Amino acid sequence: MNFKELLEELDIFARVGSCADELGLETYVVGGYVRDLILKRPCKDIDFVCIGDGIALANKVAASYGGHVPVTVFKNFGTAMIKVDDLDVEFVGARKESYRSDSRKPVVEAGTLQEDQERRDLTINALAISVNQNTFGALIDPFDGLRDMAKKIIRTPTDPNITFSDDPLRMMRAVRFASQLSYDIEAETFDGIMHNAHRLSIISGERIIDELNKIILTDKPSYGFKLLFVSGLLQEFFPEMVELQGVDSVGDKSHKDNFYHTLQVLDNVAAVSDDLWLRWGAIMHDIAKPATKRFNKKVGWTFHGHEDKGARMTPGIFRRLKLPMDDRMKYVQKLVRLHLRPIALVKDEVTDSALRRVLFEAGEDIDDLMKLCRADVTSKNNAKVKRFLANFDKVEAKLAEVEEKDQLRNFQPPVSGDEIMSIFGLRPSKVVGELKEEIKEAILDGKIQNNKIQALELMYRLAEAKGLKRA
Template sequence: METIKLPDNPVFDEVAAAAAELGVDAYVIGGFVRDLVLKRPSKDIDVVCIGDGIALAEKVSQQLPHRPRVSVFKNFGTAMLRYNDWEVEFVGARKESYREHSRKPEVEQGTLDDDLKRRDFTINALGISLNKANYGALIDEFDGLKDMRRKIIRTPLEPGITFSDDPLRMMRAIRFATQLGFDIDPDTFDAIVDNKERIKIVSQERITDELNKIILAPVPSYGFKLLFVSGLLHLIFPKMVELHGVETKNGNSHKDNFYHTLQVLDNVAQVSDDLWLRWSAILHDIAKPDTKRYSPKVGWTFHGHEDRGARMVPKIFKDLKLPLNEHMKFVQKLVRLHLRPIALVKETVTDSAIRRLLFETGDDIDALMALCRADITSKNDAKVKRYIQNFDKVEKRLVEVEESDKLRNFQPVITGEIIMETFDLKPSKTVGELKEVLTEAILEGKVKNEFEEAYSYLLQIGEQKGLPVVNKKTL
């Protein structure tokens, strides 16, 4: 029997001792074992005992230094405690049965064999004994170790039943394949295709949680391709599927915006782990199907897709149950502005254009530039190299103008309150117009964003509009 060396952690010895004292068998099981074999870091330990998992947790807590608090979840028959950086969850071995219209099983006490059978994939159906007779022995009834060596995701039982019982497992299969760089066993993948419609009984929050984990994988495009080919993507994110395909008229074709988007996503993933920057990559061209037009003179165009896309972001976030907060606004901003740096690359870069980009982007300028670099996808290596070199020039000018004008998160030194006091105005359209003219002058470089120069310019504007100065300000 193969044995596995457990990490040097007193929790394992204490669980073994507590289980022996209570007269129950205990095993470390599931994801912790998988990650131990794959040499992946993991701080979540799942302990299964043949008996009362809550009683075992409380016994372990009594034996550990400082007696960590045990959180009990009676409805699920589980308990959890934290020890140093480790989170240990305890449960009694269970067997499960499912009803057709719910992924929540009916649970009853079971054997270790029952508990392993209810696991989603063979690589998660591994256990390590904590019992004196065979401490450290690997429990592997479904050849999970062999599947790890073959880099295969496979269900321990008949995959059609596994996915029909709990359709979220289809998303999890694709998520694990993407995170680990594994293939999905052909029969298992066929069962995903056959059962894809069952995903409709799963809550959007659960689906999006798995989707975000796919997006955060090292090469997220792999997961999206599996979602697409299986048909799941058509059900969970149809707007993205609309990007797929190439249309040709009079010999003119546009690129496949679905695969372009996946390339941009992978490019971003190489430089950033930020989930919301990756979502910006996914959504940057989302409005291209709605804005696609063909003209014999210019070919295919997608005019205004950046503004249309930005307006679509809130509904997409709402539909996917993503947060409607600053993360959504960040994605919306990057979708709206993603063509701006590219436009600067194509023309002579003026300080005015740089100032406006800094003004509108604020602290998100670095994220925007990362997205724009990622958006340079072409089979023409010379073209890509030329664009990258031009981006280098734009970024250099951004740094120079920012150091000179301090326009990141820029606010004019002349506030609306100062304008109202100077001309004795109430909040009105006139105040907004004066502020806008002053802001434009600063962005155009006509006036420095310093009080004396900006205030003097304000007085000139007021005089042109026939506004008498009532309370003249001085520093």
């Protein structure tokens, strides 16, 4: 691979090299940009390491643009950043690090390029390419990161026990890169993760969930979750998911392993959607099965009510994992609560009322709910899967027919509470809520159509029965 030619494709590398030469600074492009350059993946973040003052180099490069490029300096970290076109370009002096056992924040000192590469998490992230004119394009690869890429291996540059103990977040990053690149984690490195999994406790929930979400967004997220599970990392921050694993048997009656079923559902969703929160819906849909598992001599294992209990568990899990406590959580909660509902609509004799209620409760998320329901069909029996999916085709056709007729996807009450209070001269009260609820139920039951004229007619009849008179 001709790195000189690859670097020449962007002006920034020759420009930084020229400025570095003027300052007498040995300078390299390092880390993720080099990795992605080799893998031919897009990357908008470029990190430069120099042997010396990185902030001075940043100022020199910014000045070379005629003073139009501002420099953002982070003195505490000894780094500086500029934006060039759509690139985020960072400069730092080479450094070495040492750690205390109770913190992932290092004590930083100036260091050599070798020491800077040694402190990096993985060999594939420890590559450097010179940008100085006399060595422009020369690859510095002391830990055989290029070879590891060829072999599709995730490995630490130095002793994995030290690497992961120093900064336990690196364990999550190792799994994340293995997931994103479909690489294997080298045996000694994986042993290091297993040995240090307990150290994840010193990492903030925000940093952990950031890495987990990147794993969830990979093409086949089950791979990352299996690595997290086997290594012991998953137990450290998501024990509810670990509890899904395992199969109980009584006589000849067993249930499926709900951990691996959940991973299959997650992969199925990932195949049709890159929406992070729909994928979280897949992760959470059976989360309450361990808590609701019972054995019945007649029917075997049951998980009655796991959808409702799972919906109740969702806010607590989101809060602990530092996931957003907003409409995204409510969306996942809704999917968990409703994920069994479409299955009941498969029957030929299903009523329009049942269809209306699912449309009403799912609202604008009905399409995502159906994606989750389809993904939830997992079986080694292909004929069974085909039959279930064909049934869902019928359900979706029925839903579309009812939706076209009744417009319930984004249901808004035809008569508002304010209107009811104005018409009858009422203050906010229980009777106002009762009138609204009875009108809604009449629409869902098909007794009246979803329009204002019929809703008002019903309201007047209901109000008369309650002894209410117009103001």
